[in-house]
Amino acid sequence: MSRIQRCSVYVLLLVVALGFRLFIALRLPNDEPGDGRVYSQIARNVLEQHVYSHEPQPPYVPSIIRLPGYPLFLAAVYAIFGHDNNTAVRVVQALIDTLTCALIALVALEWSIDEERKQRAAIVAFALAAVCPFNAIYVATILTEVWASFLAVAMVLTATLAFKASVRKRAVFWWIVTGLIAGLAVLFRPDSGLFAAAIGFTLALSALEAWRRRTLTRISESFISAVLFSLAFCIVLVPWTIRNRRVFHVFQPLAPAHGEMPGEFVPRGYLLWLRTWVDDCRYIGPVLWAVDERPIHVSDFPARAFDSTEERERVAALLEKYNHAPDEESAEDQDTSDNESVDDENSDEAEEPEPEEPAAPEEIDVEMTPDIDAGFAQLGQERRARSPFRYYVIMPLKRARTLWFDTHSQYYPFEGELLPLKDLDYEIHQQYWLPLFAGLTFIYSLLGVIGGWLLWRSRDGHARRWLLLAVLLIVLRVGFFATLENPEPRYVVEVFPFLIILAGAGASVLKGSEASEKATVMDSDVLQTVE
Numbered sequence: 001m002s003r004i005q006r007c008s009v010y011v012l013l014l015v016v017a018l019g020f021r022l023f024i025a026l027r028l029p030n031d032e033p034g035d036g037r038v039y040s041q042i043a044r045n046v047l048e049q050h051v052y053s054h055e056p057q058p059p060y061v062p063s064i065i066r067l068p069g070y071p072l073f074l075a076a077v078y079a080i081f082g083h084d085n086n087t088a089v090r091v092v093q094a095l096i097d098t099l100t101c102a103l104i105a106l107v108a109l110e111w112s113i114d115e116e117r118k119q120r121a122a123i124v125a126f127a128l129a130a131v132c133p134f135n136a137i138y139v140a141t142i143l144t145e146v147w148a149s150f151l152a153v154a155m156v157l158t159a160t161l162a163f164k165a166s167v168r169k170r171a172v173f174w175w176i177v178t179g180l181i182a183g184l185a186v187l188f189r190p191d192s193g194l195f196a197a198a199i200g201f202t203l204a205l206s207a208l209e210a211w212r213r214r215t216l217t218r219i220s221e222s223f224i225s226a227v228l229f230s231l232a233f234c235i236v237l238v239p240w241t242i243r244n245r246r247v248f249h250v251f252q253p254l255a256p257a258h259g260e261m262p263g264e265f266v267p268r269g270y271l272l273w274l275r276t277w278v279d280d281c282r283y284i285g286p287v288l289w290a291v292d293e294r295p296i297h298v299s300d301f302p303a304r305a306f307d308s309t310e311e312r313e314r315v316a317a318l319l320e321k322y323n324h325a326p327d328e329e330s331a332e333d334q335d336t337s338d339n340e341s342v343d344d345e346n347s348d349e350a351e352e353p354e355p356e357e358p359a360a361p362e363e364i365d366v367e368m369t370p371d372i373d374a375g376f377a378q379l380g381q382e383r384r385a386r387s388p389f390r391y392y393v394i395m396p397l398k399r400a401r402t403l404w405f406d407t408h409s410q411y412y413p414f415e416g417e418l419l420p421l422k423d424l425d426y427e428i429h430q431q432y433w434l435p436l437f438a439g440l441t442f443i444y445s446l447l448g449v450i451g452g453w454l455l456w457r458s459r460d461g462h463a464r465r466w467l468l469l470a471v472l473l474i475v476l477r478v479g480f481f482a483t484l485e486n487p488e489p490r491y492v493v494e495v496f497p498f499l500i501i502l503a504g505a506g507a508s509v510l511k512g513s514e515a516s517e518k519a520t521v522m523d524s525d526v527l528q529t530v531e
Helices: 003-027 034-048 069-081 086-111 115-130 133-140 145-164 168-188 190-212 216-248 268-275 281-289 309-323 328-345 370-386 388-404 430-457 461-481 489-507 514-530
Strands: none
Touching (some): 003 086, 069 086, 069 145, 069 168, 086 115, 086 133, 086 145, 115 489, 133 145, 133 430, 145 461, 168 190, 168 216, 190 461, 268 370, 370 388, 388 461, 430 461, 430 489
């Protein structure tokens, strides 16, 4: 393929990637996620009230529940294109995600072990990234996934350049840049630190390999690189950490684990109990996000949430307390007393039906109190002690399966669960789209695995280092979220770029057809004859 042909292919793929994302951004906008509303509120308060707060009304108390990266990005877009102009945000995110596709191609290019086939690797990776629907949908939302993917791939690219640098000054430069990007990525999503950890582990294992070979120079270089990477990473977080110390008097370089304000109650006992049985994202909304928002009933839980009838009854009793506010009974008594007095006063008058007032929303009566939470904590501890293998091994593996083998159709109009098939919604054509997305998940996963296997099979030291880095990038992220009580598949869409990179890099290992190789040999013989 000539240089002009390659450039034409890259331009075509760039147009496809951008066109696909602009179509999604403009035709499938989605403002439903609650996190998006929080981010937008903070951005508006920064612009209009000059305070970093998520409060919709005065006094606009300063906030610590979200890191500042994405809200400040929104504030910048709002300042240029108008407050609440989420269409502009989506268009900018479409551009950023298109750049992510280009960065994926560059990483695949750098990970190629055959100079003659590196362009093939870049084109394959670019093509797979351009049409990947799992990441593209997030350009239509007001969520951090677009920036998280962009910065993660950029971080891996600069780390790759640092690993490959033959000049010490160049390596130092790239390690500092990698650390700065890693810190910036964490300011958008705290779990992006897992990508930084994967790079750090790869660097440490490279140092161990140098130690095994008694290469002292490489050991010292690895140590210096790790120090520079870590310092650059921490420097980015210093302003946010100082701000939190001054405003809230706490050491908080990241956002709180549960997005709570200082002193705010978190039902950790209830969360512990959920971790003993939740392995499916379908239960997250009804039993987790519903806490303190709406009633939760024992019938909302599957049979596997209980080890015995006695345990189910204990949960039902706790939920009964949760679903009824402490003062509800006294309020009912008061209402009864008022009604009786009214009846006494009007006993001589004809009874006339009074229009019934609408009942108060049931949500106002629910509350997860520390006492109720302590009851769930005891249940969770008992279940964990009864079967530690289930808690520490079986449940994380089931959650990892849920995270990975999902349709990843979140935020599309047809989003949902593929199984059971009888529950598919034919009105929104789930019977077509969900099997397609499940199949694409399998295809991208298979291509990534094949690419990784080809890199390992090449027996090239550099190729195996890239494979190690990719495995750590994927496993650390999936493994971390598999330990949580909310296995939402959207948290692992950031791993698809690395599957694509593996697929592209693996394509560079594949040799051409026998006819092509013979043609190459004949061309070489002709050139030698001419010479």
